[in-house]
Amino acid sequence: MANFDILVHVRRYEGESLAATVALTLAQRLQAHLLGLYVAALGSVAYSTLETVVFQVQEADDLYETALAQRDVWEKRLAANGVAGEWLVAQGEPVEAICHAARWCDLIVAERPQLTADAPIGWGTVSRTVFGAGIPVVVVPETAKPTSVGERVIIAWNHSREAARAISGALPVLRLAKQILVLDGAEQQSLVGARHLPQLDLAVYFARHGVAAEFRPFTPTSEYGANILSNAHTMAADLIVMGAWGHSRIAELVLGGSTRYLFQHSDVPLFVAH
Missing domain, CATH: 3.40.50.620 (HUPs)
Incomplete structure (x- = not known):
């Protein structure tokens, strides 16, 4: 039974996720339970008409349901790597969702964009997570090409x-x-x-x-x-x-x-x- 829980923020559920790859490597080494979290965006309603708001909410709900349906894909990837875990989906602001799920985890893994750097001075998604989560964070640069982690x-x-x-x-x-x-x-x-x-x-x-x-x-x-x-x-x-x-x-x-x-x-x- 796993005695260490890792939460990985999966920014894209299509294709390969660098953060997920690093998290899987760590989970294998630590025999940890790995929770994948995708946060479906909820568009801003500022300056929107009522008709636009209704459309945005419907679009966000469709994205949420589509993300939920990725559970089987995630579970197959876990099984292929011999890792136990689960698939979580939230809707709304990523930092709030990540910090909420982090309450019952020991470590967060999150990918940080480099080309469109979101936190050079400490106010981007990943850096705000470091401040708000209360647990350590493995920050995976978009330019990283890890063949191992923690060796x-x-x-x-x-x-x-x-x-x-x-x-x-x-x-x-x-x-x-x-x-x-x-x-x-x-x-x-x-x-x-x-x-x-x-x-x-x-x-x-x-x-x-x-x-x-x-x-x-x-x-x-x-x-x-x-x-x-x-x-x-x-x-x-x-x-x-x-x-x-x-x-x-x-x-x-x-x-x-x-x-x-x-x-x-x-x-x-x-x-x-x-």
């Missing part, structure tokens, strides 16, 4: 709350990894003025949780995101684990940041938490 992992460790949450959520994946490299960066300074706070020794924490990892000091003077991605490419990593938005989205809009950079430029799936 060679790079961890961006800056001692922040967000990074710690990502690492904790990724433990089931990390225990099965063949290679893990921790980029051990500078500790963030506390903003509350507390002194003598106990610190997490990540190496000891990993040893206690059955995770083997190599630690490497990480002290770039600039371009943190680009340096993380460069290290990932060098080791042929298939997953980057990191905290998301340790600074506010406004700060990242004005100043930039590693989250913003990697959401825009990474071709490696990102395991993130906020």
Whole structure:
């Protein structure tokens, strides 16, 4: 029986879904229960006439029913990959639907468009899901070509709350990894003025949780995101684990940041938490 639940947002039920492929790979590795979620769009009724609203609602209902009928296709794909799961369909705003379904799951997998990047500064579908879901999210860039997921992992460790949450959520994946490299960066300074706070020794924490990892000091003077991605490419990593938005989205809009950079430029799936 599965003791880990993965929710994957399926943006298109026709043809191949990159997010579904990554989610299936993770579900196989973790022996997880995989829930596929398609959200049928409900068109805006602003400035619409009554006749137009009636037509839009009927069209949305038809799309919802068509999506429901994809259950057999999804179940056949699960069976072909030896994965247990189910097919869910919602109607309306994607982030609200994803965050609702995430309440009984441990991990979300979502594909992020790159050519029409929807979240360069933190207000797109995937980034709003990271903020609202309350559980980690595997962000799959549209440009990713993963042949494996979670075998060679790079961890961006800056001692922040967000990074710690990502690492904790990724433990089931990390225990099965063949290679893990921790980029051990500078500790963030506390903003509350507390002194003598106990610190997490990540190496000891990993040893206690059955995770083997190599630690490497990480002290770039600039371009943190680009340096993380460069290290990932060098080791042929298939997953980057990191905290998301340790600074506010406004700060990242004005100043930039590693989250913003990697959401825009990474071709490696990102395991993130906020």
